[in-house]
Amino acid sequence: METTLTIPAEFPADTPAVPAGQLVTVRVPATSANLGPGYDSLGLALSLHDTLTVETLASGGLEFELRGEGADTLPRDASHLVVKAVTEALHRLGFRHEGLRITADNVNPHGRGLGSSASAVVAAVTAANALVPPASRRTKDWVLQLTSEMEGHPDNVAPAIFGGLALSWQDSDQYSSTCATVAGSVIPVVAVPDFELSTEAARALLPASIGHHAAAMNSGRAALLIHALTHDPAFLLPGTEDYLHQSYRAQAMRPSAGLIAALRHAGHAAVVSGAGPTVLVLANGEAEARTIVDFIDAYAADNTPEVAWRVMKLAVDVEGAKVEVHRQ
Template structure:
């Protein structure tokens, strides 16, 4: 007996300025994963697109580990596991490539074994594998998500803005691992900085919910992680300033970086070119892409 499933998973941007480890948005950039299960054969993994030649193609592959986690959970065993990843999400850039891989593996394996696990169970498993819920939540559910940990269980709220929102992402040519980006963060922050971020997160969610995007010029400000990570992304403030000067409502570090993301409802190309030029002035080669909010999240396409 053999089973084939194909899944599409969106990339994501997390934090959105002050919403550290809590706020995430599903973006219209995707990975597609094909899973083939058989009673005969061995493990085989192929990668096309981003990460080809860099992503492990053995049992260390995170997609395989996600697939195996589902098989173990539901009590299934297959000798032959074939995975093929068609990836458009840049690796180690702050666009949720690892979350997409984990979610894709979980959902493909769940579908292949009879859909016995709920979305919430998939969410919980993805959070355990990823280590935090802020990217896996929008990857699964789509839209904008707020995630919290209640004891050991992740909880999420999903919503969509009342108006269209575009995101212009400047992608520098260098990678930045989440581990490295977390190492520069302080163990504690002041009460003043905590209050600053709480107020900005409240304004951020309100502005996004109501579509009052002009508030983003203040709501995207942060004092918890971006000031410390700025040293890892040359030209970060200059790129932010260039985006705003060309009409963006505001800009932020995408996830742990190094991608920088500007929010707008128009002038995407003008903003993107200005962001790339600002990076260039700091001797950083970059490109840009224009995205919108994915509303579906991960889904089986075949």
Template sequence: MGTPREVLVRVPASSANLGPGFDSLGLALTLYDEVEVTALDTDDVRVEVEGEGAGCVPCDERHLVVRAMRTAWHTTGATEDGTVPAGVSLRCRNAIPHSRGLGSSAAAAVAGAVAACVLAGRDLDAERDTLLQITAGMEGHADNAAASLFGGFVVAWETAGNTAQRFHAVSLEVHRSIRPVALVAGGESLTSTTRGLLPERVPLVDAAFTGSRTALAVLAFTQRPALLMAATEDRLHQGYRRPAYPESADLVDALRARGVPAAISGAGPTVLALTEDGTVPAGIDLTGFTELPLAVDDTGVVVETG
């Protein structure tokens, strides 16, 4: 069988941090972007975008999926032996809101890197770690990228120095009783902006508190969801970022006051509620937010070739 000329990539959204797990915890969600990539014999780059981002994102070499494809081909050495197409045509059907804290940029990076490997005739299972390095490298951290790649609840970490593998992640099965609800804010938030609000140093007592809650979150998400309220507490980043999304922070407070474990999703301003029945309690003011009941995606990125 020859190298595929067409590939359809379906990649899930993700919620990162989940309270205390800054840059280390992520959750894949059943909200998907689909990217259909066709190899061209010409050197054209054609991009069509439907849904989220249509009319706003570049439709040329600057498109994030295209950039991820180029990065993957360069990283794997595929460009050196002429096994990649001269040009590509992309059709993106996007459901993941942009700049809302649901991992849209990580999903695009995953879609591009995976498509590039398939079109170069590479085995995705064999390229699993390489794909994580490419996509997490583009993001600067691995939580969202790992969740979109592998699905489930991910624990991600980074090694320093001259190690061959910088980013690492493991995927764990989420307890079946957890029913996420994304409360998608109408406004946008940029990771670069919200990171700028974080201090370089935090009090030792806050670091210890957040470390304990991160460890507890691994247990809560996988085995004992009754612990989620305590496990989603944070003193490392959400309080410092509150000025960037005060309405979202107020919503987190309101949900938690009603007994619903909740946290800012990634860099915000979306809020993630971890419910038992997929609904938010009556009486919670959701003005300015869209309620989106979801499930946990336990598969990660899916590929079809043609």
């Protein structure tokens, strides 16, 4: 569909336009944040990828093709998150566009705790950065700043940008992240239910403060989790124990909370993925990963027949957002 896009008033009318005919494709991974005790600080990139193609047009307007997840519900106009993020990123870079042709192939389920909005803004900002002339392009750290600002925190955008295990923090309005290499035997398994939960609704369930003892317990588990993920996966179960958020959110996703409890009782490192309701299980090796898939299938059949679960054995994405510039 065609939509006229307007440049915000705060940007000068003489802002240069990106030349028509620029075409880039960005492949961006889904992510799982928190990983149990790493609330708003740890994130893992997963081998489940959305693909975004952006082409600049010579005349005003928007052509938007959307396939896959969200195709029946998301807008195809200037209100779409991708359009807003591309436009804003170009403005931050000192450019505007005359028009856009966007194609989004979405695989990442929306509203399930796998960082779909983070993937969208990372893909959009990365594409915008690739559309401008080489001399005006910025680093991935700039992409981290802008996308963290858009999302409000860096835990999902950082692994989507850099890949692997991202450890992120914030000083005032400055966002930072560093990446760690995940042990090769760690295999993420996700169980995605057929119901959604918004991040805002999940955050609203959290208390304003917690006790010093719980904070101390959580910091110890977060430190252990980093060791488990990078060096010794034998510690994944105790390392994923959380004292900050999961118990408070359980009431909003009882099927997920029940599945997590059953998996942990059986000795598997299960957590809420992001704000939920997807369940993430960190397996140590192929044998445990297969056992986890079978366990989830059996548990779901016996305990949550009203919920359809999509169970996927994935891998850790080590590349993050990848850009192809097709034409300049």
